[in-house]
Ligand SMILES: [Zn+2]
């Protein structure tokens with residue numbers, strides 16, 4: 001084992017923080033009891049810092065999936081600093097490489113090197129990954145300020161502030177343990193899960209070749225980032241969970257703030273492109289089975305897939321035109337609600353038609369899975 005390859009300062013910090021966080025808080029609670037302010041400090045601090053990462057670091061800065069008012073930018077930078085995950089510039093640089101070099105050894109937190117490595121191993125190695133690919137963010141004064149003073153900001157917001165809050169109810173140590181050490185432990189490991197668990201458990205409906213996976217239950221622990229297969233396929237979409245009911249507080253916060261003009265230029269992938277990605281992913285899964293199949297059967301599957309794809313292409317062609325029409329209609333000064341209702345009905349129809357294509361492809365996939373040769 002090459003001990004020099006590890007950053008021992010980082011190992012000490014990532015060992016001490018959870019040790020003090022868990023055992024220190026337990027022992028403090030045992031000796032001095034628990035007051036209601038402390039679990040509240042833990043949960044609210046965990047959520048605020050986690051949202052700083054998801055909303056600010058990840059979607060606003062690393063992916064530029066929307067724009068935000070400078071006040072919103074500033075708040076998300078401060079909250080994200082409380083997650084102790086380095087400055088936005090460094091975080092975004094690593095993250096953009098992660099997307100670009102996914103599933104290769106150049107990916108800073110490659111799951112190909114194992115679950116543990118993707119979770120925390122990459123942080124404790126003495127690697128000097130230079131900041132690159134973030135020129136677009138370097139001119140942002142808030143980010144330059146945070147990068148320059150990152151250590152001071154992070155220490156203040158993560159340790160000193162919870163201690164001050166604790167002093168207001170006469171338990172500064174309680175504030176530090178619950179709102180500092182234990183809170184950071186939660187923020188760390190639940191955001192680390194995005195690099196480990198989100199590349200490990202779940203389904204791959206949008207890109208079957210990627211290690212990134214969609215898992216609704218992981219979304220509950222990762223501030224909505226559990227829909228990671230979708231995210232890697234369409235990284236610039238402001239949503240991770242696309243269904244309206246999919247748990248994605250990042251998405252809800254971005255939309256909510258847009259009603260007050262605090263977020264704008266929100267980027268969203270069109271519905272037909274999402275459906276096309278689903279179809280592509282299913283086609284890949286079917287094609288992967290060809291090597292085990294007799295030629296006659298392969299031909300049978302190929303014919304069926306081509307006709308389904310042809311159907312999908314026709315729908316997409318008309319759907320694209322329809323979306324342009326809807327945009328023009330909304331822009332026009334004379335509002336014709338009846339006409340708009342007709343256009344919306346058309347959209348519903350295309351959605352249903354495309355869903356029928358997806359269902360047809362699912363039946364092909366299932367027949368293969370069940371070993372049926374007749375399709
Ligand atoms: Zn990822």
Ligand SMILES: [Zn+2]
Nearest residue numbers: 058095231235
């Ligand atoms: Zn991302």
